[in-house]
Amino acid sequence: MIAIDHIHKAFGATQVLKGVSLDVAAGEVVCLIGPSGSGKSTVLRCINGLESYDSGAITIHGQTVDVRRSDIHRLRTRVGMVFQRFNLFPHRTVLENVMEGPIFVKGEPRTDARRHAQELLEKVGLAEKQAAYPTQLSGGQQQRVAIARALAMRPEAILFDEPTSALDPELVGDVLTVMRDLATEGMTMVVVTHEMSFAKEVADRVCFLYGGQIVEEGPASRVLSEPQNARTQDFLRRVLNH
Amino acid sequence: MAYSDIAAFFPILLKGAVVTVQITLGALLLSTFLGLLLALMKRSPFAPISALASTFINVIRGLPIIVQLFYIYFVIPELGIDLSAFQASIIGLGIAYSAYQAENFRAGIEAVDAGQIEAAKSIGMKSALIMRRVVLPQAVRIALPPYGNTAVMILKDSSLASTITVAEMTRAGQLIAASTFQNTTVYTMVALMYLALSLPLIFGVNRLERFFAKSRQGADQ
Ligand SMILES: Nc1ncnc2c1ncn2[C@@H]1O[C@H](COP(=O)(O)OP(=O)(O)OP(=O)(O)O)[C@@H](O)[C@H]1O
Ligand SMILES: [Mg+2]
Numbered sequence: 001m002i003a004i005d006h007i008h009k010a011f012g013a014t015q016v017l018k019g020v021s022l023d024v025a026a027g028e029v030v031c032l033i034g035p036s037g038s039g040k041s042t043v044l045r046c047i048n049g050l051e052s053y054d055s056g057a058i059t060i061h062g063q064t065v066d067v068r069r070s071d072i073h074r075l076r077t078r079v080g081m082v083f084q085r086f087n088l089f090p091h092r093t094v095l096e097n098v099m100e101g102p103i104f105v106k107g108e109p110r111t112d113a114r115r116h117a118q119e120l121l122e123k124v125g126l127a128e129k130q131a132a133y134p135t136q137l138s139g140g141q142q143q144r145v146a147i148a149r150a151l152a153m154r155p156e157a158i159l160f161d162e163p164t165s166a167l168d169p170e171l172v173g174d175v176l177t178v179m180r181d182l183a184t185e186g187m188t189m190v191v192v193t194h195e196m197s198f199a200k201e202v203a204d205r206v207c208f209l210y211g212g213q214i215v216e217e218g219p220a221s222r223v224l225s226e227p228q229n230a231r232t233q234d235f236l237r238r239v240l241n242h
Numbered sequence: 243m244a245y246s247d248i249a250a251f252f253p254i255l256l257k258g259a260v261v262t263v264q265i266t267l268g269a270l271l272l273s274t275f276l277g278l279l280l281a282l283m284k285r286s287p288f289a290p291i292s293a294l295a296s297t298f299i300n301v302i303r304g305l306p307i308i309v310q311l312f313y314i315y316f317v318i319p320e321l322g323i324d325l326s327a328f329q330a331s332i333i334g335l336g337i338a339y340s341a342y343q344a345e346n347f348r349a350g351i352e353a354v355d356a357g358q359i360e361a362a363k364s365i366g367m368k369s370a371l372i373m374r375r376v377v378l379p380q381a382v383r384i385a386l387p388p389y390g391n392t393a394v395m396i397l398k399d400s401s402l403a404s405t406i407t408v409a410e411m412t413r414a415g416q417l418i419a420a421s422t423f424q425n426t427t428v429y430t431m432v433a434l435m436y437l438a439l440s441l442p443l444i445f446g447v448n449r450l451e452r453f454f455a456k457s458r459q460g461a462d463q
Contacts, residue, residue, distance in 0.1 A: 048364060050360055050363060050364065073366045073367070073368050074366065076363060076364055076365065076366045077365065077366035080364065080365070081360075081361075081364035083357060083360070083361060083364075085357055087355075087357040087358050087360065087361035088358075088361070089358060089361070089362075089375075089376055090358075090380070091379050091380050091383065100365070100375065101365035101366065101367070104367065104371060104375060105365060105366040105367055105371070106366075146361075149361075149365065150364075150365070152365075153365055153366065
């Protein structure tokens with residue numbers, strides 16, 4: 001459903017993406033791994049048009065992602081995003097954070113939006129926190145609210161950019177559990193992560209990004225256990241010994 | 243301190259108080275408008291515009307307000323623009339405080355971090371909606387307490403208008419005192435009347451600060 005075809009992207013003189021191609025089928029979970037600065041976030045941000053790309057093409061179910069086109073807003077409602085730093089709206093309660101998009105973007109009736117939001121909070125294990133403000137929650141709880149907020153738009157896919165990197169180690173598990181459940185339910189997911197065990201267990205496919213190119217990709221078990229490329233081997237050795 | 247004196251002075255001072263309130267409101271309005279303009283200019287990606295705003299703000303902050311008032315009241319008319327003392331005091335205080343207002347507003351807008359705006363975009367919100375639902379509600383909460391403080395300062399500094407002959411409360415007091423020599427009575431009354439105006443404002447600001455601190459908010463973690 002997500003088709004990335006040979007995209008290039010430069011920030012000023014720095015070429016950040018050098019011909020990245022990636023197809024994600026509906027229901028598939030793809031993990032993007034790679035060293036810092038390799039362009040993982042940029043790939044994700046191009047998919048939902050938070051960043052423009054210079055050449056190549058990205059389509060969602062055949063519809064082109066183009067930041068300058070007026071349908072970009074509608075497209076973004078179809079592809080959710082979860083950020084490393086949660087980015088909840090601090091002036092709104094947990095419930096309001098989740099209801100914001102359905103009510104103000106999709107124009108859903110308030111009662112429907114509320115019921116759906118409460119179901120989602122239940123699902124991420126935070127039903128009793130709906131009246132709290134984000135700063136009253138732990139990082140792991142905030143991230144689960146952020147996932148509920150993305151789900152509230154009933155997206156066809158969700159992009160995760162290092163969703164557990166800003167969390168204390170003991171809070172990572174709850175977030176990964178929610179993500180694992182989503183994967184099991186058949187949600188299409190592209191996940192940038194350093195959690196290799198999660199990738200190994202949940203991902204259908206792992207892509208290793210290096211210097212703006214996907215230098216190795218394949219089934220999670222193969223890429224993570226028997227990497228062919230020397231750069232992948234080197235990267236995995238460093239991450240796993242960490 | 244005879245009651246008859248108080249009764250005689252009060253209506254005169256009250257008239258002055260009305261002028262004080264008019265100057266304060268006029269200057270507050272003008273400084274709000276100019277301050278917003280300066281804050282937006284300062285954020286402009288076009289360098290000459292932001293440089294112009296910065297220069298203006300620095301010059302204004304570097305000048306005593308009384309000198310700005312003298313300048314507007316005595317120098318501008320020489321350029322052929324007629325201003326009453328009342329108008330000059332509103333313009334002078336409005337400009338003087340626009341520099342502080344600009345900083346308040348800028349701080350409010352910039353306190354809303356880029357991550358939230360991206361999150362808003364990622365659920366399909368358009369820029370006008372993001373401004374309305376995400377940026378402004380937070381910017382206002384951040385800028386409101388300093389805004390109230392600025393209002394208190396303008397109220398007090400409106401007394402500077404007395405130096406360019408505006409018959410506001412301080413000037414009214416001076417005139418009564420000069421003709422009756424009842425300094426204690428007059429200035430005690432003037433002081434109390436300023437407090438009657440400023441204390442409610444100050445309490446209001448304190449309440450606001452406490453209210454916003456409770457439903458806090460602020461950067462994550
Ligand atoms: N807005 C920007 N302006 C200029 N350069 C940028 C911008 N965003 C990213 N870059 C550069 O693009 C390159 C790729 O960045 P990107 O954030 O995609 O890397 P990443 O793989 O996500 O890294 P990390 O693991 O540190 O998050 C980096 O060299 C980065 O400095
Ligand atoms: Mg990144």
